[in-house]
Amino acid sequence: MDEILSFIHDILPFFHILALTIVLVKICWVINTKGFDFSAIIISFFRIYNEAELHSSSNKKRFKYMRFNNLSNYYLYIWLFITLLIYVIFLSQK
Numbered sequence: 001m002d003e004i005l006s007f008i009h010d011i012l013p014f015f016h017i018l019a020l021t022i023v024l025v026k027i028c029w030v031i032n033t034k035g036f037d038f039s040a041i042i043i044s045f046f047r048i049y050n051e052a053e054l055h056s057s058s059n060k061k062r063f064k065y066m067r068f069n070n071l072s073n074y075y076l077y078i079w080l081f082i083t084l085l086i087y088v089i090f091l092s093q094k
Helices: 001-035 038-044 050-054 058-092
Strands: none
Touching: 001 038, 001 058, 038 050
């Protein structure tokens, strides 16, 4: 178990870079679709579209945006959980 946690701790900078890239792409995508609306940018990090909303969209660009939004939110939530978990574990060992 220690080897797995150590491995995750070692590759954590890669996950940080990937998360930063996703955040920047997401911000750019929201600005391109909705204009510079600060509240839309913040809300997009908490909005998860369900399957009915995804399939009711007739616009392909909107469908891709909703799918990317869901996947990026899932990644960012998992990234945040793993990051906090690893740092709590490593801080408690000191």
